[in-house]
Amino acid sequence: MRAWRGYMDGNQRLMEILNRELQDAHDLSLADxxxxxxxxxxxxxxxxxxDLADGVLSSRSRLxxxxxxxxxxxxVVRDTCPEDGRGVLARITAEGRRRLAAAAPLxxxxxxxxxxxxxxxxxxxxxxxxxxxxxxxxxER
Amino acid sequence: MRAWRGYMDGNQRLMEILNRELQDAHDLSLADxxxxxxxxxxxxxxxxxxDLADGVLSSRSRLxxxxxxxxxxxxVVRDTCPEDGRGVLARITAEGRRRLAAAAPLxxxxxxxxxxxxxxxxxxxxxxxxxxxxxxxxxER
Numbered sequence: 001m002r003a004w005r006g007y008m009d010g011n012q013r014l015m016e017i018l019n020r021e022l023q024d025a026h027d028l029s030l031a032d033x034x035x036x037x038x039x040x041x042x043x044x045x046x047x048x049x050x051d052l053a054d055g056v057l058s059s060r061s062r063l064x065x066x067x068x069x070x071x072x073x074x075x076v077v078r079d080t081c082p083e084d085g086r087g088v089l090a091r092i093t094a095e096g097r098r099r100l101a102a103a104a105p106l107x108x109x110x111x112x113x114x115x116x117x118x119x120x121x122x123x124x125x126x127x128x129x130x131x132x133x134x135x136x137x138x139x140e141r
Numbered sequence: 142m143r144a145w146r147g148y149m150d151g152n153q154r155l156m157e158i159l160n161r162e163l164q165d166a167h168d169l170s171l172a173d174x175x176x177x178x179x180x181x182x183x184x185x186x187x188x189x190x191x192d193l194a195d196g197v198l199s200s201r202s203r204l205x206x207x208x209x210x211x212x213x214x215x216x217v218v219r220d221t222c223p224e225d226g227r228g229v230l231a232r233i234t235a236e237g238r239r240r241l242a243a244a245a246p247l248x249x250x251x252x253x254x255x256x257x258x259x260x261x262x263x264x265x266x267x268x269x270x271x272x273x274x275x276x277x278x279x280x281e282r
Binding site: 003004006007008009010011013014017034047087110112114115116118119122123124125127128129130131132133135137138139 | 144145147148149150151152154155156158175183200226236255256257259260263264265266267269270271272273275276279280
């Protein structure tokens with residue numbers, strides 16, 4: 001359990017500092033940031049709410065609250081899905097892309113300073129392998 | 142950035158599945174569970190709210206909401222700190238200890254199945270080392 005405890009504590013601390021940095025300087029939470037990244041990398045800058053909920057650590061109802069707060073900040077809009085007229089899409093706005101671009105350098109620096117620069121090449125490789133395995137194993141269930 | 146992306150995705154998925162398992166079977170979120178563990182391991186089963194906020198990925202105001210929900214479930218109580226009469230303590234109840242003990246085997250199995258059993262001895266060691274480094278580096282700032 002040493003690995004698990006160490007991971008839970010280190011991970012919490014890392015997420016906390018990355019969240020605080022974004023919040024203080026750019027008024028975005030780490031969760032907001034992740035959503036903006038996912039949307040910005042999707043065709044037309046939009047994803048169905050159900051696909052977005054799968055992509056971030058969130059229940060559908062929690063995501064709905066979050067997207068509503070982000071709508072109030074003008075960084076996303078909700079839309080009816082054109083294909084089936086039923087699903088709801090979240091779409092990044094021009095303002096959302098601007099905010100994401102403004103926040104990205106700080107976030108990337110934070111990831112470097114608090115994770116990447118602390119580790120050897122080998123540790124980074126193991127880290128990538130470990131979480132690819134986890135992602136794959138859970139995805140297959 | 143491969144390590145970072147892989148880690149963010151795998152970590153999200155892992156936390157999501159552990160959260161869902163606890164929620165479905167024991168009506169506790171992973172955040173609730175972590176708080177109960179921290180309290181159960183403290184002297185008298187109690188911690189100041191400010192120390193608890195440092196220990197979990199949470200702002201003070203978010204933690205207050207969460208502790209309020211946990212109070213409604215009778216797993217914690219809030220108390221005035223006896224030492225200075227100002228700080229607020231959260232304390233695990235007998236019911237909280239019972240719920241934690243009931244949930245722990247499932248959670249430990251989940252951690253094994255979705256992380257520990259997927260990895261080699263070496264990968265587990267690297268994982269522990271990596272997050273100890275992260276925790277220590279961030280703690281020193």
